[in-house]
Amino acid sequence: MSFNKFEGKVAIITGSSRGIGKAIALNLAAKGVNIVLNGRDQERLDLTKIEVAKLNPRVHTVCCDVSIIEESKRLIDETIEVFGKIDFLINNVGVSMRGNVADVNPEVFKTIFDSNLLGAVYPTIPAIKHLRETKGSIIFISSLAGIRGIPAMSAYCSSKMALRAFAESIRLEEAKNQIHVGLIFVGITDIEHNKEAIAADGSKLILASRKDKKVQSTEYVAQTVFKNISKRKFITVLTSIGRLNAFLQPRFPMLVEKIILKNIHKFEEHRK
Ligand SMILES: NC(=O)c1ccc[n+]([C@@H]2O[C@H](COP(=O)([O-])OP(=O)(O)OC[C@H]3O[C@@H](n4cnc5c(N)ncnc54)[C@H](OP(=O)(O)O)[C@@H]3O)[C@@H](O)[C@H]2O)c1
Structure with missing residues (x-):
């Protein structure tokens, strides 16, 4: 009989009704x-719960907006009521945006930071005391756009970079309590029909399908999240272009800038 060290652990995955969160x-x-x-x-x-329950019937849903302090606290409290502990908190909620800074309604920055940064901060704070008991993991789902600022995604890039600072601080603060903190830089990934982003004026934007594009699958991203947790790694960077960027950016930022400027039309295409 093989021993499965994950059996009976408890994971909260924010933003898991679809997309990458659901795959995780x-x-x-x-x-x-x-x-x-x-x-x-x-x-x-409820629809996602049916799919998950086929693999493990011990699944619970908490319908709440993690960008609201009280609702995030309810997410943590309800998990403790139902399962009695938390082993993994996976902060996956994140919303993207499109538009050059000159054209962006400043409110877009607030909306993006509310969900991408505060939507990770608010569940993490009340979860820490529970994660100390299990010596568990806090995972942050970032993006290659969190390694270097890229055109037309300024609010998204800055929110993901802020997430890194938050993750670094917790790693240092909680090292003595043996909480593992992982940060995953995800590349362009397949999206579900009707995935929303925020346009420069603040309105909702439905992103085009990526079915005919060479992108990562959500299942692949989920596997790398699992590996990060298993090995208790800090940083995981996906895709070869992502790893190259992560290597070059701190050492040769001007070279990276030149490469981006030369390929700026490709960023235009990815905006859709
Ligand atoms: N897809 C990519 O190409 C890609 C690339 C790099 C990084 N990422 C990162 O990966 C993560 C997941 O992206 P995705 O593409 O899978 O997103 P997605 O398909 O848009 O799914 C987002 C999920 O989060 C939920 N959600 C959104 N805002 C919420 C909030 N305030 N409170 C609670 N739930 C909320 C959504 O459900 P409801 O709308 O019903 O609440 C949905 O379940 C994000 O952090 C994103 O930045 C994605």
């Missing part, structure tokens, strides 16, 4: 992890 939930459920799904739409959560 399915991946962990298949390994016997008890799952707390989160999103703001109960119907969507």
Whole structure:
């Protein structure tokens, strides 16, 4: 009989009713992890719950907006009520945006920071005392756009960079309590139909399908998150271009800038 060290662990995955968060939930459920799904739409959560329950019936949904302090606290409290502990908090909620700085309504920055930075800060703070007990993991889902600022995504890039500073501080503060903190820089990934981003004027923007593009699958991203947790690594960078960027950016930032300026049309294409 093989020993599965993940059996019976408890994971909260924020923003897991679809996309990468859902793939992470399915991946962990298949390994016997008890799952707390989160999103703001109960119907969507219920549909995802059915899929997850086929792999592990111990799945609970908490419908709440993690960019609101009290709702994030409820996410943590309800997890403790239902499962009694937290082993993994996976801060996955993140919203993208499009538009050059000159054209962006400043409110867009607030909306993006509310979900991408504060939406990770608010669940993390009340979870820390529980994660100390299990010597668990806090995972932050970042983006290659969090390694270097790129055109037309300034609010998104800056929110993901802020996430890194937050993750670094917690690693140092909680090292003595053996909490693992992981930061995953995800490359362009397949998206579900109707994935939303925020346009320069603050309105909702439906992103074009990436079915015909060479992008990572959500399952692949989920596997790398699992590896990060298993090995208790700090940083995981996905895709070869991502790893090259992570290597060059701190050493040769002007070279990276030149490469981006030369290929700026490709960024235009990816905006869609
Ligand atoms: N897809 C990519 O190409 C890509 C690339 C790099 C990094 N990432 C990062 O990966 C993460 C997931 O991206 P994704 O593409 O899978 O996103 P997605 O398909 O848009 O899914 C986002 C999930 O989060 C939920 N959500 C959004 N705001 C929320 C909030 N305030 N409170 C609670 N739930 C919320 C959504 O459900 P409701 O709308 O029903 O609440 C949904 O379940 C993000 O952090 C993103 O920045 C994605």
